[in-house]
Structure formats: C-alpha cells, structure tokens
Amino acid sequence: MDAPRLTFLALGLAAAPVAAQPVVIAGQSPESPASSVISADEPGGSFMYDDQRAGETLVPPRKASAERIRFWGGSESSLEDDTNTLGFRVSIYDLDQNTGTLSLITQRRISRGFASPVDTNQTMGDMDAKMFSYEFDLGEAIGLDGQNEYVVSVSAITFVPPRESRESWTWATASGDGVIHLDVFDGQGLAPAPKVANGLAVELIGQMEAPECLADVNQDGSLTQTDFTAWINAYTTGDPRADQNSDGSITPSDFTAWVSNYNAGC
Numbered sequence: 001m002d003a004p005r006l007t008f009l010a011l012g013l014a015a016a017p018v019a020a021q022p023v024v025i026a027g028q029s030p031e032s033p034a035s036s037v038i039s040a041d042e043p044g045g046s047f048m049y050d051d052q053r054a055g056e057t058l059v060p061p062r063k064a065s066a067e068r069i070r071f072w073g074g075s076e077s078s079l080e081d082d083t084n085t086l087g088f089r090v091s092i093y094d095l096d097q098n099t100g101t102l103s104l105i106t107q108r109r110i111s112r113g114f115a116s117p118v119d120t121n122q123t124m125g126d127m128d129a130k131m132f133s134y135e136f137d138l139g140e141a142i143g144l145d146g147q148n149e150y151v152v153s154v155s156a157i158t159f160v161p162p163r164e165s166r167e168s169w170t171w172a173t174a175s176g177d178g179v180i181h182l183d184v185f186d187g188q189g190l191a192p193a194p195k196v197a198n199g200l201a202v203e204l205i206g207q208m209e210a211p212e213c214l215a216d217v218n219q220d221g222s223l224t225q226t227d228f229t230a231w232i233n234a235y236t237t238g239d240p241r242a243d244q245n246s247d248g249s250i251t252p253s254d255f256t257a258w259v260s261n262y263n264a265g266c
Helices: 003-015 226-237 253-264
Strands: 023-028 049-058 064-075 085-095 102-111 118-124 129-144 150-158 169-172 180-182 202-208
Touching (some): 023 049, 023 064, 064 150, 102 129
Antiparallel strands (some): 023 202, 049 180, 085 102
16 A cells, blocks of 8 residues: 555544433432332323332533433332333423423433333342442434533333332432422322432433533633542532543542642643
C-alpha cells in the first residue's frame, strides 16, 4: 500500500465520529443494606394491578437527554422471588417548582422479562428480600433541562393483587437523600410523602452536556478547596459530577482526573 493511501486512511480515521458514552444523568444507587418502601397494600383494579406506585424527585445538573432507566427492588418477602410481578409502568413527570403540579412527559409499560432483571445477590428490608436491578430503554430520548425537578415513577403490574401472605413488589432505598412521591390511591395521585427513607434507588441514563468547568464540582463559578469536598460528596453519592474523565462511570481514577482538571484551571 502506497504512502498517499495510508495518509488518506489516517485522515479518515481521525475524522471518524466517536460515540458519546452514556452517563448517569440523575439518581442514586441502593444503599447497603437497603430498606424497602411500599406505597400501598391494596391498590385495586379489574384485571392487572398497579402496585407500589411511587416516584423519586430527580434533578439533572445540566441539560440532558434520558435514554434508559435503571432501578432496584423486588419482592417484600424472602419467601418469594418476584414471581408475582408481570411488568412495570414507568412515568416521567415535569414538576412545577412553584405549584407542585406534575405534568406527564412520557409513560411506558414493559414486561418484567424485557426489564432485564438481575439478582444483585443482596437483600433489602426487614425480611431480607432478594434485591433485583432492572434496566430498559425509554423508547425515545427524553429531553431534560438542567436544574429542573422531575419525578420518575415506577409501578409494578402484578398477576394478582397484593394481599396479606401474597407477594408485593417494593422499592429499594437509595444511598443518598431524596424526595419520595407516593400514590396511596386516594384519588390525589402522586404527592410528596412523609420522610420514611432517604430516597428510592433509581437512575436515568443518557447523554448530558459537559460542564463549562469540570473541576468546579460545586458549580459556584470558582475553583477552591471546597470543590475537593464537593467531589468527595459526589463520588460517595454517585453524583455524575464525580465523573471527571467523562468515561460514563465513577471510579477512583476520577480523583486523578479531578486533580488534573483543577490544576489546569478554567
């Protein structure tokens, strides 16, 4: 192969687009050990039953596009294996910060099998129930504004209505603080719940705009030692601002990347 041909290929490879790595836009992973949260024992219904309709308030730090959802939960009892769960209904609402009104953005139903349930080999709740992770595409990318509040709701669709001695799906609680919304089937829909847990373990995954200054983790417009504390907090809670090398995951290598970003200045 002659030199001009090699040069042409090199230029072509250099110009090839690189796919953006999906990142966690907002949300939190389960705490360890995780508790469990049930919103209602008898939701009612005619054929399939929406149980445990609960949601978590999520705030993307920057403009983003949500493509997938990941959440954690399972049966309330160690005697069951999530076998009563037929599927899930996922809803994303825009939360008006002035009135508290929820406006539905998107809603999707999916069978449990297509939600890719994975046994985490961890337990949750007082009865040491198995904790599963679930993840699936939202069907289409959902545009989200930075610093805006959204409520992500998941309800389990069950074969038979939960009753005493029957399996009921429950959420796993999150590792950091959050604001839980519950629908207790009183006709009022989702509403902020009393503080019963840190939050619900749910994450939105997709693409997010890069910050103007990665090292400015607390986003106060300047680089100071407080950004190191902010990075530690972000790392501990799984906040996407801890991803300093923009590889879509939060690992110890992000500390080295933060130091480099800090020294480079903004």
